[in-house]
Amino acid sequence: MPVFDQQETRKPPISQIGAILWLKTNLFSSWINSILTFASLYLLYIMIPPLLNWMIFDASFSFGTINFFGFEIKFSEEMATNDNCGRVGACWPYIYEKLYMYTYGFYPRTETWRPNTVFALTGLLFVIVPLVKNYKYKNRVTLSLIILYPLISYILIAGGFGLLTPVDTDQWGGLLLTLIIASVGIIVSFPIGVLLALGRQSNLKVIKLFSTLFIEFIRAVPLITILFMASFVLPLFLESGNYFDKLLRALIGIALFQAAYFAEVVRGGLQAIPRGQYEAADAIGLSYFQKNVLIILPQALKISIPNIVGSSISLFKDTTLVLIIGLFDMLAMVNLTSNDPYWLGRETEGFVFVTMVMWAILYTMSRYSRKLELRFNTENKN
Amino acid sequence: MSDKNTNIIEISELNKWYGDFHALKNINLDIKEGEIIVVCGPSGSGKSTLIRCVNFLEKFQEGSILVSGTELTDDAQKIRKIRSEVSMVFQHFNLFPHLTIVDNLTLAPIWVHNETKQEAREKALKLLDRVGIKDQAEKYPNQLSGGQQQRVAIARSLCTNPKIMLFDEPTSALDPEMISEVLDVMIELAREGITMICVTHEMGFARKVANRIIFMDDGQIVEENDPENFFNNAESDRLQLFLNQILTH
Secondary structure (H helix, E strand, C coil), X not given: CCCCCCCCCCCCCHHHCCHHHHHXXXXXXXXXXXXXXXXXXXXXXXXXXXXXXXXXXXCECCCCEEEECCEEEECCCCCCCCCCCCCCCCEHHHHHHHHHHHHHXXXXXXXXXXXXXXXXXXXXXXXXXXXXXHCCCHHHHHHHHHHHHHHHHHHHHHCECCCECCCCHHHECHHHHHHHHHHHHHHHHHHHHHHHHHHHHCCCHHHHHHHHHHHHHHHCCCHHHHHHHHHHHHHHHCCHHHCCCHHHHHHHHHHHHHHHHHHHHHHHHHHCCCHHHHHHHHHCCCCHHHHHHHHHHHHHHHXXXXXXXXXXXXXXXXXXXXXXXXXXXXXXXXHHHCCCHHHCCCHHHHHHHHHHXXXXXXXXXXXXXXXXXXHHCCCCCC | CCCCCCEEEEEEXXXXXXXXXXXXXXXXXXXXXXXXXXXXXXXXXXXXXXHXXXXXXXXXXXXXXXXXXXXXXXXXXXXXXXXXXXXXXCCCCCCCCCCCHHHHHHHHHHHCCCCCHHHHHHHHHHHHHHCCCHHHCCCCHHHCCHHHHHHHHHHHHHCXXXXXXXXXXXXXXXXHHHHHHHHHHHHHHHHCCCEEEEECCCHHHHHHHCXXXXXXXXXXXXXXXXXXXXXXXXXXXXXXXXXXXHHCC
16 A cells, blocks of 8 residues: 655745736736726826826915914915916815815804814724723723713704804804714614614514615605705694704704615625524523624624625715705815805816815725724634 | 433424424423433434424424423513523534624523623633633634534533523534534533433434434324334334434445
8 A cells, every 4th residue: 555755835836926927817817908908007197197287296285374173384475366376287275275164164263173172082082992992891981982972072063052152053064064964874874774674674564564664765765855855845744833953854864864775784784694693592592682782783783894884985975965955065165165256267176175085084984894894703713 | 310200391292384384293202301312313304393392493383392391382481481491502503603602601691691790701611611622712613613613502502501401413514523522522411410302313322322212204203212122123114214224334
């Protein structure tokens, strides 16, 4: 009977690794791919240089003063005007000039510190939460943050309660309004969405029917219609005394809209959980509530993270629709400020700027979701 | 073993249908405290369905099941009471993949039996030690081999101090070299006097520890006997055929 020697382990052959192989497999694997590669390179060649010229090399940067979240940065004594910017490149001093509008809308200039504090608190939140991850009382800290943060933010921004000058929601605008609508929309709709998803899977016929009807109705209607309904139709049904805030009505509309989408996303996650998990949870005697909170939802939500974030990102972008019911978010501010007679013909700068801000925020969100996925991945850990 | 003569499980006239399919036909079975019952039979014969009725994972349409004197009904309170006395080990382990091994074990004691985290954890580690995987306590289920996972599952079902253990083909999903480590744990449990109902094809195990072996086919109990007579003096043709099929290899 033959006996074989132990084989030594080797590295793969050099032709099977490295940059050349990568180029070969990814860019030039067939003649169609090679043509596409060259076509893409040509497209980039005709697009990128003019864009860079407009944005950077021919652009004006240093006129006037920039007010960045309360910090004044002075570039030159010379006032920025439409004329001392050339017409060849971008006029970024226009953005400095309008940055206040893009950020806060019509928020009173004397009260800017209030939204700034909220921005700072929000930033702080992202620092605190990872820090207390291993702290003994992390649940208590998290819970108090969940309650305190929105409360403090609301008091700061809206004022009132005899503490601060009230600022009407009509005056909120720009990035501030965009962030408020998006975050309130996402945070309020999420638990509703989870409940609707569970409702749709429920054994209780009435709850199942209600959840299904609600989800299917909302998903069959465009967000614009819901915003119109909330803004113009709803007040018709209410007695005149019960007229409530326009922003609040929009928020309710958006939250209900998003809840239906979250519900379907979460339902997808719920369906991916094997029946054995339900049976094991039942067999050890957990109640319906415990079973869902401790066993099913943690797994289902984890699977759904990419879709939850995807859905949140589309909601964030959809918030720009509030323009049509007369709320001025960041994008609406571009249109509004471009009507300034001293700054005619500069909306391109505005749109490019808003695009960059949106991209920065949404790209951060999508990176963060990837991080969450990795953190919660216990299934394939080795 | 079956020294006490009280019946801990009484199944009478049990009938179950899946839609039109008659899955269990007139099952009558009494099990005494401390008895080890092995249920075997061809696939689709209703063995798993039968033991899943005992902790009400499956609803049945006719008949009654009494578990330590409590009758199984739709009443959620009663079901939870029974499930705290009856635990189950599944073919596919069904560990909770998002929780560490020790958290898998302490879940029911903490949430169902109101034990403190400290107590539950100590007991869990003791049980893990008993099934030989204490050093894996902080890992996640998918980092363990199949045999280890099934031993964790057994430890998890012991965590609530059950009177009755149900095993639903606990070794069928395991690689052959891992079967014996699970069977060893089960044999040890059987010797400690806990009531066990095992659906399994491990005839060596059945011969070694069972008090009674039940053969099911086509939704009914065809034959039941002590191991000695079960293997050597099979009365029905169907059992004879079944034994020939599984014992000739």
